């Protein structure tokens with residue numbers, strides 16, 4: 001085990017990374033990454049979020065050695081992919097979006113083959129340990145085609161870990177996976193992280209990023225539009241909502257509250273959105289009472305990642 005002073009500060013590092021896919025007869029060239037600067041700190045669970053076509057897979061695939069960058073630099077675990085592509089690739093395991101496995105092999109054989117591909121000597125292979133970790137020990141000798149979708153996905157995670165890379169990248173790991181399996185997969189990702197693996201995941205699911213990641217980058221149209229610790233990102237949305245359940249149903253927002261951004265929700269609750277620290281909740285409640293209405297219950301709601309995401313991408317569209 002190397003001492004921590006020799007470990008890199010960043011697990012992944014991209015500087016002015018650009019990728020333009022060549023066009024064809026019918027399609028113009030596509031600038032998928034427009035000068036991305038991004039650093040993934042060693043030891044983090046990093047979320048790369050973005051809408052369809054934002055450039056997430058392109059970014060990941062450059063590090064995985066599957067896509068050639070057009071320009072810029074990319075380092076994995078401190079190793080420049082141009083200087084030593086082999087060593088850089090050995091430092092990363094990528095779980096692809098698509099399930100691409102030879103269905104005629106067993107999970108055990110699949111992992112052994114992959115270990116062979118990475119040149120892991122027989123005595124250093126951890127095939128049974130990995131199968132155990134992803135809950136597939138009892139399917140060790142079954143044909144892959146007999147596995148469920150969720151099991152195949154877990155086998156993909158194991159496959160990406162055969163060479164014990166310090167960085168594990170999961171590209172849309174839970175797309176199309178049901179809630180229970182998603183939770184299982186998350187638990188395993190957390191376990192790998194606890195054992196020291198830096199995790200990078202791309203996802204469409206804001207809930208997934210919010211629950212798992214400590215740092216989040218938002219990428220849109222080939223550009224990074226935010227990259228911050230999750231808490232900082234959430235604080236960017238400083239609006240809150242006061243929700244009042246009235247005793248008697250309201251037919252309209254009371255005139256006393258006309259100055260606020262208020263609406264009546266489908267469930268009959270009155271929701272007032274306000275900027276934290278700028279408008280007084282006590283005053284809102286007072287005005288609500290002054291209208292003659294009575295309060296059954298009240299609570300406040302904070303913005304979640306979805307609000308931040310929509311606000312950031314919307315601002316760009318309307319700029």
Ligand SMILES: Nc1ncnc2c1ncn2[C@@H]1O[C@H](COP(=O)(O)OP(=O)(O)OP(=O)(O)O)[C@@H](O)[C@H]1O
Pocket residue numbers: 021022030031032050051052053054055056057058059
């Ligand atoms: N091989 C290719 N040739 C041409 N254009 C491509 C190629 N691969 C991707 N693109 C284009 O580059 C852009 C970025 O694609 P990319 O797959 O990186 O996005 P993404 O954020 O991963 O999207 P998704 O979440 O849908 O996978 C898209 O406009 C896509 O159509």
